[in-house]
Amino acid sequence: MFEFWLKNETKSEDMLLPVTPEGYEISTGMEIETVRATNLGDINVAGRRKPKSITLSSFFPARDYPFVRKGGVLLGNAAEYVKKLEQWKDAKDIIRLVIADNGGARVNDQFYIEDITSGERKEDNGDITYTINLRQYTPMKVSAIAQAPAANTPRTDTTTAAPKKAKTYTVKSGDCLSAIARQIYGDANQWRKIYEANKSIIGGNPNLIFPGQTYTIP
Numbered sequence: 001m002f003e004f005w006l007k008n009e010t011k012s013e014d015m016l017l018p019v020t021p022e023g024y025e026i027s028t029g030m031e032i033e034t035v036r037a038t039n040l041g042d043i044n045v046a047g048r049r050k051p052k053s054i055t056l057s058s059f060f061p062a063r064d065y066p067f068v069r070k071g072g073v074l075l076g077n078a079a080e081y082v083k084k085l086e087q088w089k090d091a092k093d094i095i096r097l098v099i100a101d102n103g104g105a106r107v108n109d110q111f112y113i114e115d116i117t118s119g120e121r122k123e124d125n126g127d128i129t130y131t132i133n134l135r136q137y138t139p140m141k142v143s144a145i146a147q148a149p150a151a152n153t154p155r156t157d158t159t160t161a162a163p164k165k166a167k168t169y170t171v172k173s174g175d176c177l178s179a180i181a182r183q184i185y186g187d188a189n190q191w192r193k194i195y196e197a198n199k200s201i202i203g204g205n206p207n208l209i210f211p212g213q214t215y216t217i218p
Contacts, residue, residue: 001020001101002020002099002100002101002106003016003020003069003071003098003099003100003101004016004017004020004021004024004056004097004098004099005017005071005072005096005097005098005099005100006085006088006095006096006097007072007095007096007097007098008088008093008094008095009093009094009095009096009110010091010093010094011088011091011093013072013073014071014072014073015072015073015081015084015085016069016070016071016072017056017058017069018060018061018068018069018070018081019058019059019060019061019065019067019068019069020058020069021056021057021058022057022058024054024055024056024099024107025054025055026052026053026054026107027052027053027054027055028049028050028052029049029050030046030047030048030049030050031046031047031048031049031050032044032045032046032047033045033047051135051136051137051138052109052135052136053114053133053134053135053136054097054107054111054133054134055131055132055133055134056131056132056134057129057130057131057132058129058130059078059124059127059128059129059130060078060079060081060082060127060128060130061078061127062077062078062124062125062126062127062128063125063126077126078120078126078127078128079128081128082116082118082128082130085113085116085130085132086116088113089112089113089114089115089116092112093112093113094110094111094112094137095110095111095112095113095134095137096108096109096110096111096210097109097110097111097134098208098210100207100208102207103207104176104207104208105207105208105209108173108210108211109136109137109173110136110137111134111135111136111137112134112135112137113132113133113134114133114134114135115132115133116130116131116132116133117130117131118130118131166216166217167216167217168214168215168216168217169184169194169214169215169217170212170213170214170215171209171210171211171212171213171214171215172211173211175209175211176191176207176209177191177192177194177195177206177209178191180194180215181193181194184217191206192206193218194215194217194218197215197216197217197218198215198216201213201215202215
């Protein structure tokens, strides 16, 4: 069974959606610019990739139904779940969405919460339905400009022997432990060696690893 996790990487809070959505929709696209050329007419030119967006719909339960899943922050009622998500949205927090089952993560990316639509009807008995739209977070890269030394400044040799560093690996999108083991050791079955050395980072489920995590390679 799928688990839908919203992991607030800004506030270090996790929310497991208590009622698993029936599915999800991902939208991807590309910017297309139309250029008008003499004697040729309009020409479509492919531009940059648009950030992906994803939509989730389900409901927050008003009572503890047998099918309710529990994990991460536990809130008192359905309205508090909506309020928590609105707080994350208004604060522009970075949310990592993880959709995973026993086979590993199907979605594991950073997003902003773009908007939330919620409501309830008389027949819902206090349950609050919702639709969450998330838009992919893209970090801004700023290049550092090296400053030239001032004229007539004597050069000081500060070279020292660098200490030997432990070998590490930083997880990329789409990685799994067996793939990392195959890349490093040439043997995918060595994944458990990496897991045991980094269990404090990975946690109890070796299938849930996240881009940006740095592992020590034994």
